[in-house]
Amino acid sequence: MINWKAVIIGFILTxxxxxxxxxxIGEIGSYIGILIAxxxxxxxxxxxxxxxxxxxxxxxxxxxxxxxxxxxxIGGFVVIxxxxxxxxxxxxxxxxLGAVGGAVGxxxxxxxx
Numbered sequence: 001m002i003n004w005k006a007v008i009i010g011f012i013l014t015x016x017x018x019x020x021x022x023x024x025i026g027e028i029g030s031y032i033g034i035l036i037a038x039x040x041x042x043x044x045x046x047x048x049x050x051x052x053x054x055x056x057x058x059x060x061x062x063x064x065x066x067x068x069x070x071x072x073x074i075g076g077f078v079v080i081x082x083x084x085x086x087x088x089x090x091x092x093x094x095x096x097l098g099a100v101g102g103a104v105g106x107x108x109x110x111x112x113x
Contacts, residue, residue: 003045007058010041014063014098015070022071030067034060034094038101042109049106056102057095064094 017033025032041059042052068090 002058003055006041006044006055007062009044010037010055010059010098011063011066013037013040014059015067018063018067019070022067030071031093031097033067034064034097035101037063038098039105039108040101041098042102042105042107045102045106047106049103052102052104052106053099054102056098056100056105058098059102060095060098061091064091064098067094 014034014037017037018030019033021029021033023029037059038056041055045052045055068087
């Protein structure tokens with residue numbers, strides 16, 4: 001079962017972390033922000049590691065897409081190349097990083113398989 005409160009918290013954290021870290025350390029900062037938000041969400045939820053990964057993937061999808069859109073608007077399409085393949089690959093990477101962060105957060109909380 002999806003904990004939508006944790007997903008919304010993670011979504012907001014993803015956007016904030018991705019934008020802040022991107023402004024300080026560049027493109028890799030967005031990915032670090034998604035990973036950290038995934039860790040937090042994975043720690044917040046109840047359930048197993050798979051549930052943590054699922055919640056992390058959800059914040060990776062939603063937060064990653066919104067963060068990319070905001071960065072495209074703010075950066076005038078300079079921050080991120082605006083071709084479809086690049087954006088699609090970034091979203092896939094956001095999903096993976098969110099899922100990994102969520103799984104690790106669940107492990108840190110002590111959740112089992």
